[in-house]
Amino acid sequence: QVQLVESGGGLAQPGGSLRLSCAASGFTFSSYAMSWARQAPGKGLEWVSGIYSDGSDTYYADSVKGRFTISRDNAKNTVYLQMNSLKPEDTALYYCAKDVLPERVGVSDEQREYDYWGQGTQVTVSS
Secondary structure, eight states, rough: EEEEEEEOEEEEOTTTTEEEEEEEEESGOOOEEEEEEEEEETEEEEEEEEEOOSOOEEEEEETTTTTTEEEEEEETTTEEEEEEEEGGOOOOEEEEEEEEEEHHHHHHOOOEEEEEEEOEEEEEEEE
């Protein structure tokens, strides 16, 4: 069965960095776009970043553009989110998600276009 397992969250100071990982199994990882989304306390789910199935293109929410970098290693079935210049408003539970459609042209920022989600990893940015 499909499994997505996030790791790498924790406590970081403002201006600091964290690298999240999402290990995938149970499907042909290299055929699907992947995304990261987050949910801050008391707020709705926010799409953060997505990457093509082959890693050839990436997309970012305006709130993280220039600070976060998404990447993937299809040989390791893993997608990453490098988070730099962290801000307190980045505090959230971060999820990785698998696109429902194989070989999609583009990356969707719509929750309904993702059929599997990990359990989340907590990121807290505080001094």
